[in-house]
Amino acid sequence: MRGGFSTNLIKFQFLSSVLLLYYVSELYSAPLSYFGDPVPDGGDFIPMSPKGAPQPLIPFLAPSPLTPFTNSTIPKLSGVCPFNFTAADSILGITATDCFTAFAPYLANVVCCPQLHATLVILIGQSSKDTMLLALNETLSKQCLSDVNQVLASQGANDNLQEICKVRASNLTEGSCPVKDVSEFETTVDTSKLLTYCQKIDLVSECCSQTCQNAVSEAARNISSKLGDLTDVPQLSDIVEDCQSIVLRWLASKLNPSRAKEVMRGLSNCNINKVCPLAFPDTRHVSKKCANLINNHTVCCSAIENYMSHLQNQSFITNLQALNCAASLGMKLQRENVTTNVYNLCHVSLKQFSVQAGTQESGCLLQSLPSDVTFDKTSGITFLCDLNDNIPAPWPSALQLPASSCNKTVNIPALPAAASGEIGRHIKHHRNYLLMVLSFVLVLY
Ligand SMILES: *[C@@H]1O[C@H](CO)[C@@H](O)[C@H](O)[C@H]1NC(C)=O
Ligand SMILES: *[C@@H]1O[C@H](CO)[C@@H](O)[C@H](O)[C@H]1NC(C)=O
Numbered sequence: 001m002r003g004g005f006s007t008n009l010i011k012f013q014f015l016s017s018v019l020l021l022y023y024v025s026e027l028y029s030a031p032l033s034y035f036g037d038p039v040p041d042g043g044d045f046i047p048m049s050p051k052g053a054p055q056p057l058i059p060f061l062a063p064s065p066l067t068p069f070t071n072s073t074i075p076k077l078s079g080v081c082p083f084n085f086t087a088a089d090s091i092l093g094i095t096a097t098d099c100f101t102a103f104a105p106y107l108a109n110v111v112c113c114p115q116l117h118a119t120l121v122i123l124i125g126q127s128s129k130d131t132m133l134l135a136l137n138e139t140l141s142k143q144c145l146s147d148v149n150q151v152l153a154s155q156g157a158n159d160n161l162q163e164i165c166k167v168r169a170s171n172l173t174e175g176s177c178p179v180k181d182v183s184e185f186e187t188t189v190d191t192s193k194l195l196t197y198c199q200k201i202d203l204v205s206e207c208c209s210q211t212c213q214n215a216v217s218e219a220a221r222n223i224s225s226k227l228g229d230l231t232d233v234p235q236l237s238d239i240v241e242d243c244q245s246i247v248l249r250w251l252a253s254k255l256n257p258s259r260a261k262e263v264m265r266g267l268s269n270c271n272i273n274k275v276c277p278l279a280f281p282d283t284r285h286v287s288k289k290c291a292n293l294i295n296n297h298t299v300c301c302s303a304i305e306n307y308m309s310h311l312q313n314q315s316f317i318t319n320l321q322a323l324n325c326a327a328s329l330g331m332k333l334q335r336e337n338v339t340t341n342v343y344n345l346c347h348v349s350l351k352q353f354s355v356q357a358g359t360q361e362s363g364c365l366l367q368s369l370p371s372d373v374t375f376d377k378t379s380g381i382t383f384l385c386d387l388n389d390n391i392p393a394p395w396p397s398a399l400q401l402p403a404s405s406c407n408k409t410v411n412i413p414a415l416p417a418a419a420s421g422e423i424g425r426h427i428k429h430h431r432n433y434l435l436m437v438l439s440f441v442l443v444l445y
């Protein structure tokens, strides 16, 4: 992956305290400065500033040597859970890093929780090869969930993932889906059709073409119809949703864990990018200053800036999510009589909706297909940002819904690229990428 991005990647190294600062919420009073990056591994990064001028950046202190955290605790397992943790070892390792302690809350929506969900699907799917069941009962669910938490925490994951990702033991059961038996599943569903469309998905086009998604929904509807005629059943959507989990688990049992992971993450990305995950606090303070004819730009823009700084505290988001967020906030302001394009007036960029690391230049908008977080002892915690995005936030037109990113004819100025698969295009558009290297000291943990 790195090789492919070689010409448009730069590496940022953050002192571990950057994100710890987030924790103690002193970030905004402590802007960080950067020094030249010696490009630690391979020298294939051409340092570019977000604005395009070569301008190497590194932290003011070299990353501290990291303590290996992979064996910080020894998990105490229940001994009854049918999961084969050895077989899913590499997936669990990725999950633990994606959900790494202090970062987990900031990466929950886009990386950590989707990866955790994929992991659970894979573990159940793989175990079904022995148990012939695509769901656990309540008792086993509780024990397995606790085991998974322990295994992940022992590898450095946040130990509160159940809360952060809202996973309940019930999420490992069949829920309201009438089918959990592998053989019953295979006689009800056209499994070859399902495999044809889903054993490999095109990560870039799946969200628009919905090839695998449609096959999964169809299979889920087919197994839910085992309950009989569901036309007037109000919980139909819940039933179909529960059955979709069953379908995905079956699929995971037919694929090797890493392929299954790619498919699960690809599918969850489609949903992730449809929404804005940020919670918008009350905008009345802003609209009071910016409504109708703005008589003092400074006052309005400082209200906007203050508001944005609260949003930036929430979560890393993808470039496509940022577009949704810009549209949602814009609509909200317009409903409160803010008629001026305040994004333009106050130079609000898409990147400003995501977590910032001290200076605006180091704001990190994730790619629409976020890469996994990686860890190594020298660089620490690393993930990839789409740094191109000093893209002005588009002010929504009251008459028009935000353009779907699937509509090829829509040309939002410099629409953030759809996915990491489109490297070629990025180069054409002079996109820059930022590889964030967030070094981390385990002092607090
Ligand atoms: C991890 O395991 C190695 C060898 O098994 C041991 O030397 C080291 O102290 C362990 N580290 C922690 C943090 O437990
Ligand atoms: C778990 O998976 C590993 C590797 O695939 C395999 O060698 C081992 O036999 C499995 N264990 C059980 C209990 O199925």
Ligand SMILES: *[C@@H]1O[C@H](CO)[C@@H](O)[C@H](O)[C@H]1NC(C)=O
Pocket (backbone or CB within 6 Å): 137, 138, 139, 140
């Ligand atoms: C749950 O499943 C396990 C393994 O199949 C079984 O031993 C146990 O009795 C079941 N528990 C309940 C409450 O059904």
Ligand SMILES: *[C@@H]1O[C@H](CO)[C@@H](O)[C@H](O)[C@H]1NC(C)=O
Pocket (backbone or CB within 6 Å): 117, 166, 167, 168, 170, 171
């Ligand atoms: C887990 O189950 C709850 C309801 O019990 C549901 O709201 C939630 O969406 C489920 N989460 C996942 C990841 O399936």
Ligand SMILES: *[C@@H]1O[C@H](CO)[C@@H](O)[C@H](O)[C@H]1NC(C)=O
Pocket (backbone or CB within 6 Å): 188, 189, 190, 191, 193, 194, 215, 218, 219, 222
């Ligand atoms: C679902 O059922 C319909 C009607 O029986 C069948 O044509 C279709 O192939 C099935 N699809 C899947 C994915 O099972």
Ligand SMILES: *[C@@H]1O[C@H](CO)[C@@H](O)[C@H](O)[C@H]1NC(C)=O
Pocket (backbone or CB within 6 Å): 295, 296, 297, 298, 299
């Ligand atoms: C806008 O308000 C600020 C602070 O109240 C004030 O200092 C500034 O002079 C005002 N600007 C204009 C153009 O009125």
Ligand SMILES: *[C@@H]1O[C@H](CO)[C@@H](O)[C@H](O)[C@H]1NC(C)=O
Pocket (backbone or CB within 6 Å): 025, 028, 309, 310, 311, 313
């Ligand atoms: C950022 O979040 C922390 C913890 O949630 C909170 O205490 C702090 O006030 C927030 N800061 C801003 C600027 O919103």
Ligand SMILES: *[C@@H]1O[C@H](CO)[C@@H](O)[C@H](O)[C@H]1NC(C)=O
Pocket (backbone or CB within 6 Å): 335, 336, 337
């Ligand atoms: C927007 O302006 C209209 C007309 O001036 C006014 O009636 C309405 O209360 C305003 N809405 C808000 C939310 O300020």
Ligand SMILES: *[C@@H]1O[C@H](CO)[C@@H](O)[C@H](O)[C@H]1NC(C)=O
Pocket (backbone or CB within 6 Å): 404, 407, 408, 409, 410
């Ligand atoms: C795509 O956008 C164009 C121009 O905005 C619009 O006319 C067309 O209906 C859209 N197509 C779809 C499928 O949304």
